[in-house]
């Protein structure tokens with residue numbers, strides 16, 4: 295593609311030709327070919343995952359303060375996209391990229407995206423989305439059945455029933471969670487004498503009329519930040535998202551949850567809290583673990599609150615019977631959110647929110663005079679969003695092309711990759727794995743073998759001498775060494791980003807065997823079917839090599855900690871660790 299950068303004058307005839315017309319497909323097909331080649335080149339490129347360009351250099355490229363005025367030739371703009379955008383995009387599909395909930399996508403998704411763009415349906419109303427509205431309802435019913443498994447009669451009656459919605463397609467998981475909590479908020483403050491609804495009168499009146507001072511949401515400390523965003527938008531306030539600690543498996547601590555509920559309910563007249571929702575997580579973002587959903591369902595039922603399951607990550611695992619036990623109890627949820635761009639292997643981005651009761655979404659139903667009329671069949675009556683693309687075509691087609699059997703193989707592969715990485719890390723000696731993976735996410739850290747063994751020995755001694763002066767000393771030593779290893783892993787993670795041949799992400803967990811101390815962990819998400827044992831070996835070798843290199847700077851501090859473990863020396867060694 296030659297970058298001639300020819301300027302052209304505005305000309306309606308030329309502009310008209312840019313629009314899809316039955317008699318002018320030549321250029322469309324020509325550019326379509328070029329575009330596919332460009333994308334193909336991108337996939338074939340070797341080299342860094344993020345491209346070597348720096349962020350300041352990128353801001354130099356995209357620094358035009360004026361809007362474009364004269365039209366440019368498509369081929370020139372495509373050439374610009376190729377060099378400036380595609381060339382510097384993150385290769386999230388690379389099998390060496392195992393750091394986030396994103397992966398390679400099947401190539402047919404790109405073709406489906408073309409259909410979605412070409413048809414340009416707007417799902418808000420039947421007048422702009424005919425067959426696609428029916429596809430959406432069918433897809434929603436499939437997933438509803440997968441989770442709630444109500445009777446055949448129920449689905450026969452409701453699959454295309456325009457008076458209700460079993461769920462919505464949303465732009466992402468954040469909006470799916472928001473939709474669930476919006477419904478929960480309406481249910482928490484039902485109509486009564488002198489009060490119609492929260493949506494009409496606002497949260498202040500709702501609380502006052504129902505005799506509460508606050509409305510709260512309970513979720514574990516592993517809860518996704520979208521829950522706080524929702525609490526903010528719903529007028530409940532972010533501080534009213536109460537985070538309940540997790541156990542060593544990163545699952546909500548049920549005893550602590552019960553205690554929080556009792557405390558909230560027993561505060562007397564001055565402060566009365568309404569529990570708007572309890573949220574269970576089916577696949578936490580940081581560790582992929584699943585809450586005890588059955589217990590959470592029972593607790594929610596007992597106190598009469600909405601039970602939402604954030605299954606944005608793990609919900610699709612239900613496609614495979616093997617995972618049903620792990621997610622058992624999800625069928626008792628009032629609502630469940632799932633992301634198609636995660637385990638359904640769809641491109642960015644699409645969320646799904648499903649409600650067990652077909653009546654729930656009526657609580658937020660909206661109508662207007664020119665579209666989404668009261669008695670229309672428009673799906674837009676039930677959604678928070680207005681205009682929406684025909685995104686569900688992607689998972690709808692994927693479920694047919696890949697099938698439950700295919701997803702079963704993909705998840706099996708993901709599970710094997712997770713187990714393989716764990717084995718390789720543990721076999722190397724210089725790593726410590728720090729969670730029990732359930733849904734393809736492994737948390738671990740780099741820690742030179744002798745340090746790991748030392749921590750292990752101290753931990754064992756601590757088990758024998760749980761209290762007293764010795765125990766205090768041991769705890770202090772463990773804390774100091776972990777502090778040093780935290781700094782080491784942050785530095786390693788930054789070095790890996792510079793190296794750029796592989797990618798894992800990083801977080802901090804308070805739930806490891808060193809709890810409550812916060813431990814910096816590397817996080818691997820192993821869903822790319824193109825990743826294999828050899829690649830995982832390479833990734834670990836790279837991390838080990840760079841880790842050992844950095845360790846040379848840290849070792850003197852470690853030796854100093856080992857030598858001086860007295861209380862008066864602590865602050866000096868900690869400071870030194872931070873400086874390193």
Ligand SMILES: Cc1ncc(COP(=O)(O)O)c(C=O)c1O
Nearest residue numbers: 466467468518520579604606607
């Ligand atoms: C458990 C969980 N819930 C919600 C979300 C939010 O999803 P989205 O990024 O699609 O808005 C995520 C995203 O990673 C998640 O992991």
